[in-house]
Structure formats: structure tokens, C-alpha cells
Amino acid sequence: MQKHLIIFAKNPRIGRVKTRLARDIGRVPAWVFYRRMLSLMTKRLSACKGWTTWLAISPDDAPKRCFPVQRVKWMKQGTGDLGARLGRPTQILPPGPFIVVGTDIPDIRPIHIHKAFRLLGHKDAVFGPCTDGGFWLVGLKRHGAKVNPYRKKVRWSHPETLQDCLANLKTAKVGFIDVLDDIDTLNDLEKWQDKERGAF
Numbered sequence: 001m002q003k004h005l006i007i008f009a010k011n012p013r014i015g016r017v018k019t020r021l022a023r024d025i026g027r028v029p030a031w032v033f034y035r036r037m038l039s040l041m042t043k044r045l046s047a048c049k050g051w052t053t054w055l056a057i058s059p060d061d062a063p064k065r066c067f068p069v070q071r072v073k074w075m076k077q078g079t080g081d082l083g084a085r086l087g088r089p090t091q092i093l094p095p096g097p098f099i100v101v102g103t104d105i106p107d108i109r110p111i112h113i114h115k116a117f118r119l120l121g122h123k124d125a126v127f128g129p130c131t132d133g134g135f136w137l138v139g140l141k142r143h144g145a146k147v148n149p150y151r152k153k154v155r156w157s158h159p160e161t162l163q164d165c166l167a168n169l170k171t172a173k174v175g176f177i178d179v180l181d182d183i184d185t186l187n188d189l190e191k192w193q194d195k196e197r198g199a200f
Helices: 019-025 027-046 082-087 110-119 161-167 186-198
Strands: 004-010 052-058 073-076 098-101 125-129 135-140 174-176
Touching: 004 027, 019 027, 019 186, 027 052, 027 110, 098 110, 110 125, 110 135, 125 161, 135 161
Parallel strands: 004 052, 004 098, 052 073, 125 174
Antiparallel strands: 098 135, 125 135
């Protein structure tokens, strides 16, 4: 069965993306950062032959020309809360396991995606945790209703977000990969930049 990697992305409009970061650094620099991450992530992850890369866009009527990406297939996120949108690929994708990531995790590398798909070979679900209690990656094997992390209420953008999802998977086999963090604030951005400088 084919493997699917889905990158969730918002229409990159000034003032509509990275709003928390924009409060710290301004709307235009936050928009520039988002577009840079969106382009970098899709280019880095779609270059791999081990999966099909999809860009799931929001809102559904956002023009494709607004997204600085290439070499991807397109889908709409649809309506509803984040849980409804994260679960929608189960209904519309061709058969095979799928992984969803966001666009603001600059440390994502293809090795992380390979690792997650390997885990889905013998797990029902896989998560990449964040230190804030959420997750930067979720993957599902897609074999029945028992594997639905969003079946009951999940507190999104909350310190217990990941735990709420795990509570919905009590009968499933769940695996975990590396802890990574997204860039939401100036502090997040500066920590990541310091780490990048330290790598050289």
C-alpha cells in the first residue's frame, strides 16, 4: 500500500499566519518566516521517494498560486475543528498509512518521517510529541474505527492535548518518535536560531 505524508498549511496571507509570533516580531516578518518554512518543509520532505506528499490547505478555497510549493499533491482540509480535519484523510486518501505534520517545525527531517512509517509497520498510531503537551506529528495505520485519536473531546492547544488523544486510543498500539517543537513565539524563534548557529 502507498504511504502518504500530509503537510497541513494555511493560506499564507499577512496577518493570518503565525499570529502569536507576529505579536512579537510584526506581521510582515512573521509572514516571511511562515512562507520560508512552508517552502523549505515541502521541498525537503517531498524530495523523498518513500511516500506521496500532499499539501492540505485551509481555507478550502485558497488559491494554489498563493502557496510557494512544488512537487506535491493537493487536498482540502475541510471544515470542523482540528480533530475533524486531521481525521478527514482517512476518508479521502487512497489505501495506505498516512502521517500529518504542520509547517512550523523547522527541525523536521526525512529521517523522522521514515522512522514514523517504520513504526506504523507494527503500531496502530504514532506521535511526535512536543514539550508543550501537544504533538508535531501524528500517523495512523488506517484499519478500523478503533484507531481514532479524536473520537472524544480533545483540548486543542492545551498542555493535555496529546494525553487526550492517547485516552482515545486505549485499545490501540501506539508508538512515539523524537520530541520536536514548533515556532510560536519570539522566544521559540530565538532558541531555534541559537541552536542552528551552534551547529556550525
